[in-house]
Amino acid sequence: MSEKVIVKNIIKIFGSKPKLALKKLQAGWSKEKILKHTGQTVGVNNISFSVTEGEFFVIMGLSGSGKSTLIRCLNLLTKPTSGEIIVDGENIVKYDKNQLRNFRQKKVAMVFQNFGLLTHRTVLANVEYGLEIRNVDKEERRKIAQAALESVGLKGWENKMPNELSGGMQQRVGLARALANDPDILLMDEPFSALDPLIRREMQLELLEIQSKLKKTIIFITHDINEAFRLGDRVVVMKDGEIVQQGTPEEILNHPSDGYIEDFVKSIDRTKVIQVKHIMQKPNALISLKDGVRMAIREMQENSISSVFVVDKNRVLEGIVTIDDCVEAVKNNHFSLKELLRHDYYQAHEDDYIENLLENATKSKYPIVVLDDDQRLLGIIVRTSILSGLLPNNNVNL
Numbered sequence: 001m002s003e004k005v006i007v008k009n010i011i012k013i014f015g016s017k018p019k020l021a022l023k024k025l026q027a028g029w030s031k032e033k034i035l036k037h038t039g040q041t042v043g044v045n046n047i048s049f050s051v052t053e054g055e056f057f058v059i060m061g062l063s064g065s066g067k068s069t070l071i072r073c074l075n076l077l078t079k080p081t082s083g084e085i086i087v088d089g090e091n092i093v094k095y096d097k098n099q100l101r102n103f104r105q106k107k108v109a110m111v112f113q114n115f116g117l118l119t120h121r122t123v124l125a126n127v128e129y130g131l132e133i134r135n136v137d138k139e140e141r142r143k144i145a146q147a148a149l150e151s152v153g154l155k156g157w158e159n160k161m162p163n164e165l166s167g168g169m170q171q172r173v174g175l176a177r178a179l180a181n182d183p184d185i186l187l188m189d190e191p192f193s194a195l196d197p198l199i200r201r202e203m204q205l206e207l208l209e210i211q212s213k214l215k216k217t218i219i220f221i222t223h224d225i226n227e228a229f230r231l232g233d234r235v236v237v238m239k240d241g242e243i244v245q246q247g248t249p250e251e252i253l254n255h256p257s258d259g260y261i262e263d264f265v266k267s268i269d270r271t272k273v274i275q276v277k278h279i280m281q282k283p284n285a286l287i288s289l290k291d292g293v294r295m296a297i298r299e300m301q302e303n304s305i306s307s308v309f310v311v312d313k314n315r316v317l318e319g320i321v322t323i324d325d326c327v328e329a330v331k332n333n334h335f336s337l338k339e340l341l342r343h344d345y346y347q348a349h350e351d352d353y354i355e356n357l358l359e360n361a362t363k364s365k366y367p368i369v370v371l372d373d374d375q376r377l378l379g380i381i382v383r384t385s386i387l388s389g390l391l392p393n394n395n396v397n398l
């Protein structure tokens with residue numbers, strides 16, 4: 001996949017003497033020293049990263065760490081003091097007015113924490129706004145705006161005013177407005193922070209769904225590590241204007257680069273980050289119906305297990321048989337497995353988070369089965385692997 005956005009050594013200094021502060025920064029002065037002696041604030045200090053096309057890229061950090069400054073550099077709402085931002089091979093920092101207008105209208109869209117809706121315009125007119133600026137004709141823009149509203153679940157709300165909508169719905173309008181322009185890149189600055197936890201969760205899931213359908217490149221800011229790890233393909237963690245660590249959630253979780261990240265990671269709820277695919281394992285033994293009861297017993301004995309899954313030749317799951325049932329059957333001179341099949345096991349999908357498995361895992365007599373959409377057995381999960389997956393700093397095979 002190609003690199004959509006490459007950020008190279010971005011520095012942003014706020015104040016009236018940025019060049020002076022830049023020199024000091026390059027000479028090795030700290031952010032504090034620069035503020036004390038020059039009165040200039042280093043907002044973002046020498047940040048580099050790249051984002052792949054179609055990636056969900058999350059920037060995380062505490063308040064004041066420079067997240068908004070950084071994301072605003074990406075559409076030049078804030079102009080970096082130095083550094084390059086390459087989008088589709090072009091350094092946008094060098095854009096002239098026309099190029100920049102074009103870039104903002106066609107390539108990027110931003111969604112803000114406080115929704116940023118025009119209060120005197122209807123929902124539909126808000127979503128149409130960007131198209132109007134681009135002189136898209138009336139009928140066309142209405143059609144696009146309606147489709148965008150539908151894609152965020154707001155069909156039927158077109159003629160309401162923003163203040164008639166709940167926070168979650170207003171942010172859906174914000175999202176629809178961004179999507180209406182069909183940008184390649186969505187910049188989202190803490191879009192869900194103002195929402196209550198349940199709505200927020202719902203919006204996160206919907207955003208992931210929209211992303212999987214529309215394949216936008218998303219750069220998303222949050223100060224919530226659970227949100228970052230749940231959404232991000234990759235995450236950068238910022239502190240004092242710098243990147244402390246970047247990597248996949250799993251890399252950061254398992255190999256925190258320093259004490260700062262370790263403290264962050266401690267607060268994470270691992271059940272919300274670790275997915276079934278990370279902890280499922282290949283079953284030691286599998287049998288097919290034609291193998292018969294004796295073979296099933298032998299497999300279980302050899303592998304020291306008390307039940308074994310039965311699959312057909314395409315690995316489609318047919319059921320599970322237990323050692324007790326098999327032994328009983330042999331006693332009764334009964335050798336066909338078919339009548340012994342049980343189906344009282346729990347199933348999971350490989351993308352499920354283990355938080356949704358915990359209850360079933362404690363109730364289940366057998367391992368949980370992981371099936372694909374064609375009911376083929378991908379793997380199994382035994383209770384101990386769920387529990388060990390929850391321990392910090394263990395190395396689940398992520």
Ligand SMILES: Nc1ncnc2c1ncn2[C@@H]1O[C@H](COP(=O)(O)OP(=O)(O)OP(=O)(O)O)[C@@H](O)[C@H]1O
Nearest residue numbers: 014041042043062063064065066067068069070223
């Ligand atoms: N327009 C500005 N003028 C002067 N200083 C600024 C300006 N914008 C941001 N800063 C400073 O830059 C630093 C980074 O701020 P920024 O808003 O990027 O942080 P943030 O990570 O987005 O924080 P929050 O989570 O509170 O939104 C802070 O020290 C801030 O005071």
Ligand SMILES: [Mg+2]
Nearest residue numbers: 067068069189
């Ligand atoms: Mg901010």
